[in-house]
Amino acid sequence: MGREGVEGGWSHEASQSDLQGEYVAQQVGGKRLEAFSRRLARPVTHGEAGLPVPPGHSPATADTVEGLVDLGRHDMDPSRRNVLGAGLFSVALTIPGWPDVIGRAEAVQSGRASRIGMNEVDMVVAMTERVSELDDQFGGRHARPMAASFMVNTVAACLRADAPEGVRKSMLSAASHLLYLTGYMAVDEGLHGLAQRYYVKALELAGAAEDRLTYCTTLRGMSVQAVDLGHSTKALELAAADAAPKAGPRTRAFLAGQQAHAAAQTGDRVGALRHIREAEGAMERAESRGRTFGSYDPAALNYHISQLRYGLVDVPGSIEAMQEADKVRYRIYRRTRVRHRGTLAERQLGIGHLEAACATWHLALDDYPMVQSGRADDRIRAMFGLLRPHLRNRTARDLHERGRVVAPSVSGG
The missing domain is CATH 1.20.5 (Single alpha-helices involved in coiled-coils or other helix-helix interfaces)
Structure with a gap:
């Protein structure tokens, strides 16, 4: 004793x-x-200064705020970007659930503290919308480093600043939106491991803001990434997260459309049709209201209908819906136009409509020189491969020759 x-x-x-x-x-x-x-x-993190993270800092503090700065600084530095983007998409990635992220992040005080108000929040929101516009028009290759720089040099300082509770949560929510967009642009460039890191940071900040809607929107973005890479089960799991009760009809359609796409890719016909009916009903209610920038629109809904039909082996139906999406798509979405016209042409060729496919590919080439996008590159690269067996056909040969002039970097010689 x-x-x-x-x-x-x-x-x-x-x-x-x-x-x-x-x-x-x-x-x-x-x-x-x-x-x-x-x-x-400028902000300096513990890791960058070679200092250990203090024991008093919560994991969320170190991983979210300082991790955000480290992630952004690597991404805006061309000499480090290749290393940062080397990570691969992981189905086994640990995705924090809502109870795990809600209210956790804190501001790391380093450097001179300042006080912010809603003017600073509005500035972050406006800058994020502007970067999103540039991404839609020109692709993410140049816009993403710009977003990373803004994140490191401006948003991080705002997250560290003193603020009333309502302003603090609004800033966290605005920062989460920016991280979500930056992750989406990393997906566009094929940097899937990097995109996942941005998305997880977005989830953490949305939780700190107690912003369930942004949290669900980010999970939806992760589902889009997973379904495009063929990870159907994981995509459906991510898309199944329920939206916040305050979600409006357009957001409900946005989430349900992705659920329909993911369900169709798993072969769940009943679930896919149920979700697409929900998306269509929500869009009917939303269309009577004013459209806000970047919201789910009829072109996006028709794209999801096309993907659902394709997943359920209705290729002609998927072509019809993709054509309708192309017809109603707003002109600002140039990058999407190139990608989806490429996909449409591939499906037209798949059912033997060579001349129709060539006409669609010509339309994609019209916009392609103005877009800096890895996914757009992939679609034009696929065009060259699919045309190769048809080069005795005059229409196909003319398209191939034009493509070599317009897109020499992806033509394969």
Whole structure:
């Protein structure tokens, strides 16, 4: 008994000493970090400064706010971007659930603290919308480093700043939207491991903002990535997350359309048709309201109908729906136009309509030179491969020759 008491006393003294040492190290590290940040006039993370993350910081703090800065800084640096993008898509990625992320992130105080208001939130929202417009028009190859730079040099400082609770949550939500968009642009470039990292950060910030709708929207983006890579079961799992009760009809259609696509790819005909009916009904209710930028629109719905029909082996039906999507698509969505016209042409050729396919590919080539997109490159590269057996046909040969002039980098010589 006495021996246990003595050993307990020694343990207590040792633990008190350790805690005092950790506290001193934390204070010194914090001052060094502040000095680095002020001298460089930009945020500096513990990892970048070669300092250990203080024990008092929650995992969410280190992983979300500092991780956001490290991730963004690598992505905006051309010398590091290849290494950062080397990771592959992982079906086994741990995706934090809503209870795991809600309210967890904290601001890491480093450098001079400032106070922000809704003007700063509005600025982040407006900049995110502008980057999204550039992505839609020109692809993500150039827009993503711009988004990463804005994230590191402006948004990170806003996340660290003092703010009223309502403003703090609005800023976290705005930052989550930016991360979601940046992840989407990484998908566009084929950097799937990087995209997953951005998406997970977006989930964490949405949870910190207690923004269930943005959390579900991000899961939907992850489902799109998974279904496009052929991971049907994972895509359906991600798409099945229920939206927040306040989700409007357009958002409900946005989520249900992706559920229909994922279900069709798994062969679940009943589920796919149920979800697409829900999406169609929600869109009917939404169309009577004003359209906001970047929202789910009739072209997107018809794209999902096309994907559902294709997944259920109705190729002519999928072509019809894809043509309707192309007809009603807004002109700003140039990158989407190139990609989906490429897909449409592939399906037309698949049922033996060579001349129709060539006409569609010509339309894709009209926009292609103005788009910097890995997924658009993939569709034009596929065109060259599919045309090769048909080069004795004059129409196919003319298209092939035009393609070599318009897209020499993906023509294969």
